[in-house]
Amino acid sequence: MDELDILKKKWQQQEETLPQLSYKDIYKMILKKSSSIVKWIFYISIAEIVLWTVLSFFVPESSKQINEKMGLDGVFLAFNIINYLIFIGFIILFYRNYIKIKVTDSIKELMQNIIKTRKTVKYFVIYSVSTSALLLIGTNIYYYFNQHQLFTLIDKYLQQNPNMTEEEFLQIFFIIQVVLGLIVIGIMLLFYRIVYGILLRRLHNNYKELEKIEM
Amino acid sequence: MNKELEHSFVTQLQENQNIVHKICRLYTNDSDSHNDLFQEITIQLWKAFPKFRGDSKFSTWMYRVALNTAITLYRKSKRTINTQDYEGVSFKIASEPYDDTEEKQLKLMYSAVKDLNDIDKALVFLYLEDKNYREISETLGITEVNARVKMNRIKEKLRTVLNP
Numbered sequence: 428m429d430e431l432d433i434l435k436k437k438w439q440q441q442e443e444t445l446p447q448l449s450y451k452d453i454y455k456m457i458l459k460k461s462s463s464i465v466k467w468i469f470y471i472s473i474a475e476i477v478l479w480t481v482l483s484f485f486v487p488e489s490s491k492q493i494n495e496k497m498g499l500d501g502v503f504l505a506f507n508i509i510n511y512l513i514f515i516g517f518i519i520l521f522y523r524n525y526i527k528i529k530v531t532d533s534i535k536e537l538m539q540n541i542i543k544t545r546k547t548v549k550y551f552v553i554y555s556v557s558t559s560a561l562l563l564i565g566t567n568i569y570y571y572f573n574q575h576q577l578f579t580l581i582d583k584y585l586q587q588n589p590n591m592t593e594e595e596f597l598q599i600f601f602i603i604q605v606v607l608g609l610i611v612i613g614i615m616l617l618f619y620r621i622v623y624g625i626l627l628r629r630l631h632n633n634y635k636e637l638e639k640i641e642m
Numbered sequence: 643m644n645k646e647l648e649h650s651f652v653t654q655l656q657e658n659q660n661i662v663h664k665i666c667r668l669y670t671n672d673s674d675s676h677n678d679l680f681q682e683i684t685i686q687l688w689k690a691f692p693k694f695r696g697d698s699k700f701s702t703w704m705y706r707v708a709l710n711t712a713i714t715l716y717r718k719s720k721r722t723i724n725t726q727d728y729e730g731v732s733f734k735i736a737s738e739p740y741d742d743t744e745e746k747q748l749k750l751m752y753s754a755v756k757d758l759n760d761i762d763k764a765l766v767f768l769y770l771e772d773k774n775y776r777e778i779s780e781t782l783g784i785t786e787v788n789a790r791v792k793m794n795r796i797k798e799k800l801r802t803v804l805n806p
Contacts, residue, residue, distance in 0.1 A: 445663040456684040463715035535783025636761040
């Protein structure tokens, strides 16, 4: 008989020392809300999808008019249609993965399904960030080659005339564009560190342990 | 209908609550987190209960949901990480004459099991609950052969802890 078998014998005798809950205690528990990791992942994912969808709507009217005058409206329209189709595709994928998460699966399947759901959202955000970045870079390159036209247009839309030369203005304009772009990417990276650090570190570690067993 | 379902669920869980308590004891270190985990397992069991068809025993079904919750779904609260102040653990059975060295070894063994990682702990738990390797492998989602190999390794590890 090995040590674990001795523990096994005693293990079954520990029941007398276990707490005993009454019918009422347990009944009260089923009325409470879950705070499981899946729920958090679901909320965070929905928030990410909503945030990126809302952000893409959030283009000031003046900027739209400038782009229209710059001759970019056709390109933007095509881009938006493709973009929304891809968004819808991602949302369908996310939902399909989410409903596959079942607490009655084996430990491994459950972990795989959670990781898969999370990955869909991760790819969604990577897609959103990189298309936004590409769009930003593309538009700015286009602006750069048409700077004079851009300056006259913006000048027209600004209520107060900034006391700047065309050259100064354009310099500041491009610097602001770059800084804003970097800030958005920085926030995204920070967000991911937090989400993965807090919510998923334990899950990933446990999943790795399970995989090690199968190697 | 809903009332019936509730009644049937609460009754069965009350009868089988020891399983959940044992898992909570293994995966948490103080009574607050024990209660937290018990609460979360109860909710997960209740959410899954309408789909429980009774083609397996209620207790068998419980092992899976409860372990899944403890290992994957439950978020440990920060305040309880790294504390080892669980007081309720004792194998002393009042009516039995007690061998002190055996008691000491058991305590050592129990704390060694608690120090294992979440997955190994689940394996040991199912083993201690007298589950066969087929059930263990199905609950974890690994092959039976690998479950055996892993279990032997854990036994080896525990042996070295007890006989350094």
